[in-house]
Amino acid sequence: MKICSSTLCLLLAMVLVMMSTNFITIMTVTETHIPTTLDGPFEPVTRRFDPSLRRGSDDLPMTHPRLRKNVTLNFPEQIALAISSPTSMWVSWVTGDAQIGLNVTPVDPASVGSEVWFGKESGKYTGVGKGDSVVYSQLYPFEGLWNYTSAIIHHVKLEGLEPGTRYYYKCGDSSIPAMSQERFFETFPKPGPNNYPARIAVVGDLGLTRNSTSTIDHLIHNDPSMILMVGDLTYANQYLTTGGKGVSCYSCAFPDAPIRETYQPRWDGWGRFMEPLTSEVPMMVIEGNHEIEPQAGGITFKSYLTRFAVPAEESGSKSNFYYSFDAGGIHFIMLGAYVDYNSTGAQFSWLKQDLQNIDRSVTPWLVAAMHPPWYNSYASHYQEFECMRLEMEEIFYQYRVDIVFNGHVHAYERMNRVYNYTLDPCAPIYITVGDGGNIEKVDVDHADDPGKCPSPGDNKPEFGGVCKSNFSTGPAKGNFCWNKQPEWSAFRESSFGHGILEAVNSTYALWTWHRNQENYKENAVGDQIYIVRQPELCMKDLKPQDSQQSLPYNSNPKSSHAPTHLSKNSIIISQILGLLFLNGLYSQVKWS
Numbered sequence: 001m002k003i004c005s006s007t008l009c010l011l012l013a014m015v016l017v018m019m020s021t022n023f024i025t026i027m028t029v030t031e032t033h034i035p036t037t038l039d040g041p042f043e044p045v046t047r048r049f050d051p052s053l054r055r056g057s058d059d060l061p062m063t064h065p066r067l068r069k070n071v072t073l074n075f076p077e078q079i080a081l082a083i084s085s086p087t088s089m090w091v092s093w094v095t096g097d098a099q100i101g102l103n104v105t106p107v108d109p110a111s112v113g114s115e116v117w118f119g120k121e122s123g124k125y126t127g128v129g130k131g132d133s134v135v136y137s138q139l140y141p142f143e144g145l146w147n148y149t150s151a152i153i154h155h156v157k158l159e160g161l162e163p164g165t166r167y168y169y170k171c172g173d174s175s176i177p178a179m180s181q182e183r184f185f186e187t188f189p190k191p192g193p194n195n196y197p198a199r200i201a202v203v204g205d206l207g208l209t210r211n212s213t214s215t216i217d218h219l220i221h222n223d224p225s226m227i228l229m230v231g232d233l234t235y236a237n238q239y240l241t242t243g244g245k246g247v248s249c250y251s252c253a254f255p256d257a258p259i260r261e262t263y264q265p266r267w268d269g270w271g272r273f274m275e276p277l278t279s280e281v282p283m284m285v286i287e288g289n290h291e292i293e294p295q296a297g298g299i300t301f302k303s304y305l306t307r308f309a310v311p312a313e314e315s316g317s318k319s320n321f322y323y324s325f326d327a328g329g330i331h332f333i334m335l336g337a338y339v340d341y342n343s344t345g346a347q348f349s350w351l352k353q354d355l356q357n358i359d360r361s362v363t364p365w366l367v368a369a370m371h372p373p374w375y376n377s378y379a380s381h382y383q384e385f386e387c388m389r390l391e392m393e394e395i396f397y398q399y400r401v402d403i404v405f406n407g408h409v410h411a412y413e414r415m416n417r418v419y420n421y422t423l424d425p426c427a428p429i430y431i432t433v434g435d436g437g438n439i440e441k442v443d444v445d446h447a448d449d450p451g452k453c454p455s456p457g458d459n460k461p462e463f464g465g466v467c468k469s470n471f472s473t474g475p476a477k478g479n480f481c482w483n484k485q486p487e488w489s490a491f492r493e494s495s496f497g498h499g500i501l502e503a504v505n506s507t508y509a510l511w512t513w514h515r516n517q518e519n520y521k522e523n524a525v526g527d528q529i530y531i532v533r534q535p536e537l538c539m540k541d542l543k544p545q546d547s548q549q550s551l552p553y554n555s556n557p558k559s560s561h562a563p564t565h566l567s568k569n570s571i572i573i574s575q576i577l578g579l580l581f582l583n584g585l586y587s588q589v590k591w592s
Contacts, residue, residue, distance in 0.1 A: 045490065091129070092309050096112065191329060200228060218516055226282050230286055231287055319346070375421075377485060382459055412432065454480075506533070
């Protein structure tokens with residue numbers, strides 16, 4: 001007896017194949033379900049430090065291939081990019097040799113030109129940018145301490161660029177001639193609610209250890225289109241001026257030092273270490289406490305301010321310590337924690353004006369970054385910058401900042417949405433990524449661990465006042481520390497790593513934190529979540545804003561993350577089943 005006609009069997013086979021494909025897809029989607037902030041607030045989770053790992057490693061020596069100088073004479077090295085505007089890019093580099101010793105004499109920065117050739121085709125340069133050059137000195141008028149004067153540092157702004165375009169470039173001085181090898185970069189798409197960089201890497205407290213190399217190698221593997229460096233870059237101040245071996249605790253190793261010394265050649269080593277990445281991907285920096293580097297006469301931050309070009313003037317700031325910029329539909333605000341942050345000061349006034357100028361229909365995402373965290377459940381730096389939080393948190397909440405990135409604490413921690421220590425669905429997500437791998441080692445103690453709660457006199461900030469106090473509300477009311485992981489701390493782990501932010505659309509962004517120890521594991525993540533903006537809920541009392549979108553493959557944010565092709569296949573299956581039904585009716589009529 002014939003079970004089915006050839007047509008019927010073919011249709012039935014198609015249905016079975018589609019159903020099996022859908023089943024496999026559903027199983028895959030279920031196994032890789034990524035939560036969203038709409039699922040929160042989440043129960044706090046702690047992943048303890050893996051005792052099989054070392055808490056830290058020594059710094060790389062200056063003779064290491066990634067740190068030593070590999071160019072001759074006045075050829076460019078330490079090449080780095082930074083965003084200026086959607087149509088302009090900073091190119092910075094160093095030429096010549098630094099000097100270090102008891103007596104140093106600065107070179108004339110004008111002795112080598114600052115020039116960039118650029119164009120849209122490899123080897124064909126249709127534009128030439130000219131810029132400025134400068135040198136700086138780090139001087140210590142104490143017996144036996146060495147002084148330093150830098151090589152020539154060049155900064156050129158390339159203007160008139162087209163958004164979303166690849167450019168090829170060389171930098172240097174063509175009159176010598178001493179031009180670099182050709183490099184390339186890609187400008188970001190113009191600001192808009194549907195235009196976003198592919199991947200933004202976020203890293204802090206990097207240093208120059210073997211762990212740092214793992215972080216950067218892992219980061220490069222993830223192919224970012226921009227780097228957000230949230231302070232504490234080189235850790236040059238973990239050394240004496242004469243060099244030698246860096247230490248994890250400066251005050252422990254050198255209690256009699258007349259000043260916090262630095263070994264400035266570490267800055268040059270760091271520039272070379274980062275060049276393979278920063279010469280093709282823009283890096284946006286903000287200062288940390290390890291960039292303070294005091295000299296005699298109250299001079300601070302000399303190396304940081306001289307080496308990096310940032311869009312301060314472009315964003316209306318009068319200081320390189322704080323600035324803002326756009327990366328497609330994301331507006332970034334970079335804040336300085338080691339300069340005046342009081343509500344009566346210049347930085348706060350600039351911040352307020354910058355926030356007022358934002359058009360959230362053009363740049364829906366608002367991301368802030370500063371070095372020290374306001375929310376932190378680790379014992380290290382606990383409540384250290386409470387004064388800054390008290391001054392600035394309200395305006396963050398008022399203007400609905402979406403995400404705040406920090407470093408300083410050498411571990412990873414992601415918060416639930418929180419405002420004034422209270423869970424709030426319209427508050428920012430605070431994320432600490434101070435786990436870049438520096439010589440001071442990873443932090444493992446939590447303030448809520450038995451016997452680990454710091455005293456209010458501990459963790460004094462290098463700048464600003466002390467505003468620590470006991471909690472006045474909530475489960476920890478009357479206490480300085482919680483007796484368990486705070487409810488506003490969603491996830492924390494003591495491991496080195498970095499993060500990747502991928503904006504999907506105007507309301508969804510995927511945040512992924514990668515552990516260094518999983519560098520060679522495909523698709524391995526330490527923490528992953530979709531951060532979801534809710535403008536219809538959180539901005540209804542503000543000026544007209546963008547409406548909430550959904551994930552491209554999910555019309556219901558709280559439903560499972562099922563791609564749209566499942567529903568399309570379901571429609572196709574129903575159509576085939578309909579044909580089968582008609583075929584059955586036809587057969588019954590024919591055979592009857």
